[in-house]
Amino acid sequence: MSASTSDNIPEPGDSGAAKDRTANGGHRKGATKGALALGAIGVVFGDIGTSPLYAFRETFSAQRDYSIPVDALHIYGVVSLIFWSMLLVVAIQYVTILMRADNNGQGGSLALVALLSRRMKGGRWAWLVVLLGVFATSLFYGDSMITPAISVLSAVEGLTVVNESLDPLVIPIALFLLVFLFLLQKRGTATVGKLFAPVMVVYFCVIATLGTIQIVGHPEILAALNPYYAIQFFITDRFVAFLALGAVVLAVTGSEALYSDMGHFGRGPMRLSWFGFVMPCLLLNYFGQAAMIASLPLAEAQEAVRNPFFLMAPEQLRLPLVILATMATFIASQAVISGAFSITHQAMQLGFIPRMSIRHTSETEAGQIYIPVVNWALMVAVILLVLTFQDSSNLASAYGIAVTGAVTIDTLLMAVLLVGVWKWKWWYAAPVVLLFLVVDGAYFAANLTKIPDGGWFPLVVGGVVFTMLTTWARGRKLMRARMAESGLPLEVFAKSARSSAKRVPGTAIFMASASKGVPSALLHNIKHNKVLHERVVVLTVQVEDVPVVDPADRCEMIDLGDGFYRLVLHYGFVEETDLPKALTAQDLCGGPFDLMKTSFFLSRQTLLASDNPGMALWREKLFAWMLRNAATPMDFFRLPTNRVVELGSQLKI
Numbered sequence: 130m131s132a133s134t135s136d137n138i139p140e141p142g143d144s145g146a147a148k149d150r151t152a153n154g155g156h157r158k159g160a161t162k163g164a165l166a167l168g169a170i171g172v173v174f175g176d177i178g179t180s181p182l183y184a185f186r187e188t189f190s191a192q193r194d195y196s197i198p199v200d201a202l203h204i205y206g207v208v209s210l211i212f213w214s215m216l217l218v219v220a221i222q223y224v225t226i227l228m229r230a231d232n233n234g235q236g237g238s239l240a241l242v243a244l245l246s247r248r249m250k251g252g253r254w255a256w257l258v259v260l261l262g263v264f265a266t267s268l269f270y271g272d273s274m275i276t277p278a279i280s281v282l283s284a285v286e287g288l289t290v291v292n293e294s295l296d297p298l299v300i301p302i303a304l305f306l307l308v309f310l311f312l313l314q315k316r317g318t319a320t321v322g323k324l325f326a327p328v329m330v331v332y333f334c335v336i337a338t339l340g341t342i343q344i345v346g347h348p349e350i351l352a353a354l355n356p357y358y359a360i361q362f363f364i365t366d367r368f369v370a371f372l373a374l375g376a377v378v379l380a381v382t383g384s385e386a387l388y389s390d391m392g393h394f395g396r397g398p399m400r401l402s403w404f405g406f407v408m409p410c411l412l413l414n415y416f417g418q419a420a421m422i423a424s425l426p427l428a429e430a431q432e433a434v435r436n437p438f439f440l441m442a443p444e445q446l447r448l449p450l451v452i453l454a455t456m457a458t459f460i461a462s463q464a465v466i467s468g469a470f471s472i473t474h475q476a477m478q479l480g481f482i483p484r485m486s487i488r489h490t491s492e493t494e495a496g497q498i499y500i501p502v503v504n505w506a507l508m509v510a511v512i513l514l515v516l517t518f519q520d521s522s523n524l525a526s527a528y529g530i531a532v533t534g535a536v537t538i539d540t541l542l543m544a545v546l547l548v549g550v551w552k553w554k555w556w557y558a559a560p561v562v563l564l565f566l567v568v569d570g571a572y573f574a575a576n577l578t579k580i581p582d583g584g585w586f587p588l589v590v591g592g593v594v595f596t597m598l599t600t601w602a603r604g605r606k607l608m609r610a611r612m613a614e615s616g617l618p619l620e621v622f623a624k625s626a627r628s629s630a631k632r633v634p635g636t637a638i639f640m641a642s643a644s645k646g647v648p649s650a651l652l653h654n655i656k657h658n659k660v661l662h663e664r665v666v667v668l669t670v671q672v673e674d675v676p677v678v679d680p681a682d683r684c685e686m687i688d689l690g691d692g693f694y695r696l697v698l699h700y701g702f703v704e705e706t707d708l709p710k711a712l713t714a715q716d717l718c719g720g721p722f723d724l725m726k727t728s729f730f731l732s733r734q735t736l737l738a739s740d741n742p743g744m745a746l747w748r749e750k751l752f753a754w755m756l757r758n759a760a761t762p763m764d765f766f767r768l769p770t771n772r773v774v775e776l777g778s779q780l781k782i
Contacts, residue, residue: 287439
């Protein structure tokens with residue numbers, strides 16, 4: 130089995146000097162803290178903001194293997210658990226601690242892994258840190274499939290509260306909205322994004338108002354702020370209370386996304402949004418739902434707990450609330466899909482995913498991208514989820530395990546951060562890490578019990594993605610090693626080639642994956658054509674383990690004499706590799722580049738799977754398949770297609 134690829138894939142940076150090339154990047158410059166905080170409400174908090182639609186009700190769901198009575202003890206216990214979960218996991222672990230761990234303004238599992246790897250400098254446990262980060266990223270893809278399905282379904286199901294006869298329309302309407310959402314992606318989110326913040330502000334204000342009305346009528350529910358009620362829940366029900374954690378955790382879904390989206394708005398504005406607006410609104414709604422249910426007679430409470438979010442509104446306002454909630458879930462789903470695009474781009478730049486076609490949907494915002502393969506794969510998965518699980522309660526069984534898995538991994542990475550980067554003494558770090566491991570581990574363990582009911586889905590998705598990501602990274606490493614075995618120093622080649630080949634006018638740029646040796650395209654060109662251009666540039670694209678590289682430090686050049694140059698272009702892992710733009714902006718290699726007189730030579734190897742040691746044969750075949758389906762270098766590097774020449778050879782791995 131064989132596959133073809135070029136050897137000019139950009140390399141992740143591995144030097145400590147990378148930190149000196151970073152630009153202050155991430156959130157938009159010049160914007161006020163208040164404006165950024167408002168923008169964060171519209172983009173970042175949609176996922177966790179729509180959790181009140183289903184989190185409280187799912188804890189009492191009668192469809193599960195356990196039953197929680199709808200009485201004061203359990204209502205107070207559940208809402209107390211929600212409050213303390215939100216405080217510990219979201220407010221303290223993510224917003225207060227992990228948001229301090231930014232990689233030059235960027236957050237998320239991959240950014241944290243890049244930060245830790247740079248500080249550990251290939252230490253003994255660096256490989257384990259990378260694997261943990263890659264698996265957390267893999268679980269994110271499962272989350273990004275389930276979030277649109279459960280969010281939109283739970284909102285549209287509000288129609289049954291307005292009129293039970295509308296139940297047959299729930300799935301068709303949800304599917305229509307979801308398909309429309311994915312079709313919208315190729316047009317970009319700039320226009321729709323202008324509506325995000327106002328809609329989400331209205332949504333949060335409405336749910337806070339509904340909750341406040343119920344709390345004012347039944348203020349005794351505020352006693353549940355005391356952790357005594359959560360503890361009493363566990364003392365009374367024990368294993369049932371443990372199982373209930375699998376539903377309670379739905380209230381904090383989206384916490385990992387807060388960390389991942391930090392680079393868009395900055396730590397300060399996001400903290401302002403969370404503590405000053407979003408968290409109070411969410412808590413008012415949760416306590417309002419609990420107050421309403423606790424105030425009803427048992428029979429009515431058992432009926433109302435099936436959908437307390439919409440029942441808080443007066444009957445004449447329930448349809449407008451359904452419409453508003455649907456708009457909010459639409460926005461939440463949009464944010465998750467955009468996050469999948471961003472994570473894919475980062476993983477691509479860091480060398481874990483093959484090249485994919487990326488379209489930029491905005492001329493001013495580099496972060497607004499569209500990846501067709503990811504978009505259509507997510508759309509198919511979401512449609513299948515809706516048709517398979519049928520309602521949001523069934524989907525809730527599959528939802529929590531991806532989130533809790535990622536959160537638990539982030540806790541382990543946080544342990545490395547506290548000791549290895551921030552240099553905390555172990556007796557300070559151990560209690561902090563142990564606390565969050567107990568909390569996050571309990572949530573994860575509770576969700577493991579839901580594997581037969583749907584929790585298998587995100588684990589399967591995570592396992593498949595993890596296998597593909599690690600196979601690609603390992604395969605690239607083996608490919609580079611095989612190519613290096615027959616490598617020839619460029620300095621030696623340049624001296625011998627000066628007198629052995631005829632020089633022709635123009636510039637030839639030979640793409641090379643490594644910053645050492647001669648690319649195979651250059652060797653084949655002189656072997657078969659026996660000519661060299663007046664100016665020969667061996668160009669390597671190196672992706673650093675930092676988000677953004679300062680434009681002043683973009684280029685490194687070595688003049689080898691007689692028209693030979695080695696050029697290295699440095700990029701951050703959130704930047705696009707636009708080579709024509711970078712080349713025309715500098716004249717280090719003997720003068721400016723005229724793209725109409727420049728030819729780009731790409732090396733393309735046909736990889737043959739073999740029984741050589743290094744990787745199992747089935748993984749070699751998977752690697753070969755991924756290579757065949759990777760985007761062309763012309764798209765990835767944005768090269769002018771009429772100026773590209775490809776020269777190939779065969780290589781065994």
